[in-house]
Amino acid sequence: MVDRIAVVTGANRGLGAEIARQLEARAVRVVRTSREPRPGFETLDVTRPDQITALAARLGAVDIVVNNAGVSLDGFDAEVARATLDVNLHGALRVTDALLPAMRTGGRIVMISSGMGTLSGVRGPLRERLLDPGLTREELLRLASSFVSDVGTGTHTQHGWPSNAYSVSKILLNTLVRVLASELADDPRKILVNSESPGWVRTRMGGRSAPGTVEEGARTAVWLALLPEGGPTGGFFADEKPMAW
Secondary structure, eight states: OOOOEEEETTTTSHHHHHHHHHHHHTTOEEEEEESSOOTTSEEOOTTOHHHHHHHHHHHOOEEEEEEOOOOOOSSOSHHHHHHHHIIIIIIHHHHHHHHGGGEEEEEEEEEEOOGGGSGGGOOHHHHHHHHOTTOOHHHHHHHHHHHHHHHHHTOTTTTTOOSOHHHHHHHHHHHHHHHHHHHTTTOTTOOEEEEEOOOSBSSTTTOTTOSBOHHHHHHHHHHHHTOOTTOOOSOEEETTEEOOO
16 A cells, blocks of 8 residues: 655644644644744745745655644734635645645645634625535635725625635635645545545644644544545534535
8 A cells, every 4th residue: 555645734833733633643744834944944935926836746656645833913904804714714725726736636624714704704695605506716716805995995895705814815725725625536546635624722833722622623634634535624613513604
């Protein structure tokens, strides 16, 4: 049996480190990435296409990609919206696109999302557009761009967006999962792509008062990374169970 190889972004601490640990405990060889250079890690800033391309060239074959790297920035304005989406949405897409050509049969893509990524805060026609099963990648990216523009002009609530850049980034990331699943539906490699809400866990982002542990938060991501053939794709999960969009 060929050893499985996983790439976990943002694996230097917290949830990413625990996902990597649990995968390794299941005999998966993990390539851990970190934005800052450190021994034992591949240096990878998901906003840097050059670093992503270089990593893909060095790796060769890949079986699992866990897009864990993310940010939650203070404040709310157009620059915060742009910077948040650049990491949480576009960064995950950049990494996925770069590694997809080398993904072997049975590949798995996991996006680390959030309970704040549900559509409960989205209103009107925008909600319908995001739920449209025919939504394309190009349309999704245009919506992401329009959110940033709308925040800049103060019209985002009129167009159905919530006033939280982190929440919107995860809403769009979950939508991306459905788009990618559709794009990969006819791929003979039978690649599955899903997202996970780890819950509120005790990480630097989650804070010390969070009720969950990183071990608990990582469990569903690892389950999705190791799904057997015929498993779900295009879904959003928590505690190994489907979540409503």
